[in-house]
Amino acid sequence: MELESHQFVSFFEPEQAAELCKRAIVETFPDRKVLFDEGDNPDFLYLVLEGQVEFRKYISPNEYRSLAKAVPNGYFGELGILDGQPRSAQAVVCEGATLAKIPRHDLMDVLQHTKGSVVIRLFSYTIQRLRESTEQYVKQQVYQDKMVLLGEMLNTVIHDFKSPLSGINLASGMIKELHPDEETVEWCDLIKAQAQRMSAMAEELLEFAQGNTVLNKQPINLAIALQRFEKLNRVYLQEARVQLVIQATDVMVNADENKLMRVWQNLVSNAVEAFDGCGGSIEITAWANGKDAKIQIHDNGPGIPEAIREHLFEAFVTYGKRGGTGLGTAIAKSIIDAHGGEISFECNGSRGTTFYIRLPMLKRFPTS
Numbered sequence: 401m402e403l404e405s406h407q408f409v410s411f412f413e414p415e416q417a418a419e420l421c422k423r424a425i426v427e428t429f430p431d432r433k434v435l436f437d438e439g440d441n442p443d444f445l446y447l448v449l450e451g452q453v454e455f456r457k458y459i460s461p462n463e464y465r466s467l468a469k470a471v472p473n474g475y476f477g478e479l480g481i482l483d484g485q486p487r488s489a490q491a492v493v494c495e496g497a498t499l500a501k502i503p504r505h506d507l508m509d510v511l512q513h514t515k516g517s518v519v520i521r522l523f524s525y526t527i528q529r530l531r532e533s534t535e536q537y538v539k540q541q542v543y544q545d546k547m548v549l550l551g552e553m554l555n556t557v558i559h560d561f562k563s564p565l566s567g568i569n570l571a572s573g574m575i576k577e578l579h580p581d582e583e584t585v586e587w588c589d590l591i592k593a594q595a596q597r598m599s600a601m602a603e604e605l606l607e608f609a610q611g612n613t614v615l616n617k618q619p620i621n622l623a624i625a626l627q628r629f630e631k632l633n634r635v636y637l638q639e640a641r642v643q644l645v646i647q648a649t650d651v652m653v654n655a656d657e658n659k660l661m662r663v664w665q666n667l668v669s670n671a672v673e674a675f676d677g678c679g680g681s682i683e684i685t686a687w688a689n690g691k692d693a694k695i696q697i698h699d700n701g702p703g704i705p706e707a708i709r710e711h712l713f714e715a716f717v718t719y720g721k722r723g724g725t726g727l728g729t730a731i732a733k734s735i736i737d738a739h740g741g742e743i744s745f746e747c748n749g750s751r752g753t754t755f756y757i758r759l760p761m762l763k764r765f766p767t768s
C-alpha cells in the first residue's frame with residue numbers, strides 16, 4: 401500500500417501528513433529480520449505497508465511466546481516513542497515486509513505542531529490496541545497455566561495407573577491360560593488391548609499438554625485400520641445402542657495408526673455421548689480423492705451446540721457434559737495438523753454432525 405493512504409498518516413491534517421511522509425524512510429526487510437529486541441531504546445515508529453511483523457516475548461533463550469502480528473495498514477513502536485521506555489518485546493519480520501520508519505525526533509516534532517483533536521485520536525487508537533494486546537496476553541497466560549497444571553496432574557495419574565494396568569494385563573493373561581477356548585482368548589485379548597489403550601491415552605494427553613505431538617508414521621491402509629477400530633469399540637457401542645457403519649476403500653496413508661485411532665475414538669465417543677443413552681447411528685466413510693485421503697464421520701445426533709461451534713477445536717471448550725475436559729476435539733485437531741491434514745465439521749440442523757478429515761494420501765491400492 402502507499403504510505404500516503406496509511407491509517408496512521410490519515411490521523412493527521414494534510415500539512416502534517418505530508419511532513420510525516422517526507423521524513424519517513426521506506427525500507428524492505430527480509431524474512432526473520434529482527435527490527436528491535438526487548439530492552440532496546442526506541443528509535444522509530446514503524447508503519448506496515450506490505451507483509452507482516454510478529455511480536456515475541458522470550459520466556460527462555462530458546463522459547464518465546466508470540467504476542468501479536470502487525471499487518472499492512474497497521475503500525476507499531478509508538479509506545480516507546482511516546483514514553484521513551486525500552487522496547488517491551490522483540491519485533492521480527494515474517495516472510496519479508498515493507499515498512500515506513502519515522503524517526504522518533506521527527507514524529508515528536510510533527511506532534512508538537514499538531515492539533516489537540518489529532519493527538520486525542522492517536523491516543524484513543526493506541527489505548528485500544530494496548531487493551532487488545534493485554535487481553536490476548538492474559539488469555540495466553542491462563543491457557544499456559546492450565547496446560548502446566550494438566551501436565552503435572554497427568555504425570556501423577558500415569559504413574560498411579562501403571563500398577564493397576566499391569567495387574568489387569570497379568571490377570572487377563574492368566575485367564576487365557578486357564579481357559580484357552582477361542583471365545584475366552586478373544587475377550588482376554590480385548591481386555592489387554594483396551595488396558596494398553598488406557599495408558600496410551602494418558603500418555604497422549606500428557607504429550608498434548610506438553611505441546612508436542614510425536615508421530616510414528618507408517619504406511620496404513622485406512623480400511624484395515626477402521627476395521628480394527630470397529631472391533632475395539634464393538635462392546636462399547638453395543639452397550640450404548642449405537643450402530644457403527646464403516647465404508648472404506650483401500651486407501652493408503654503415511655500415518656501414526658495409534659494417533660489416528662485416537663482421532664476416531666475422540667470423535668466417535670463424542671457422538672455416543674451426544675446420543676445420551678438414546679442410541680443412534682454413526683457412519684465412517686473413507687475414500688481417495690485426488691492426492692488426498694478423505695475420512696468422514698457422520699452421526700445422527702443433536703449436532704454441536706451453537707454456543708461452542710466457533711471455538712470447538714480449542715482446548716478446554718466443553719458443553720453440556722459432566723466431566724468433559726474439552727480436549728477431545730483439540731487433540732484430534734493437533735494430530736491431524738501434525739500429519740499435514742485438515743479437519744472441519746458441519747452441523748445440519750437435526751440431521752446430526754459430520755466431521756471431515758483430509759490426509760495426504762500415500763498411494764491408491766487397486767480395488768478389487
Ligand SMILES: Nc1ncnc2c1ncn2[C@@H]1O[C@H](COP(=O)(O)OP(=O)(O)O)[C@@H](O)[C@H]1O
Nearest residue numbers: 670671674703704718719724725726727728729
Ligand atoms: N458429535 C457431536 N454431537 C454433538 N455435540 C458434540 C459432538 N462432538 C462434540 N460435541 C460437543 O463439543 C464439546 C467438545 O467436545 P470435546 O472437545 O471432545 O470435549 P469434551 O467431550 O471433553 O467436552 C462437547 O462437550 C459436546 O458438547
Ligand SMILES: [Mg+2]
Nearest residue numbers: 666670728729
Ligand atoms: Mg470429547
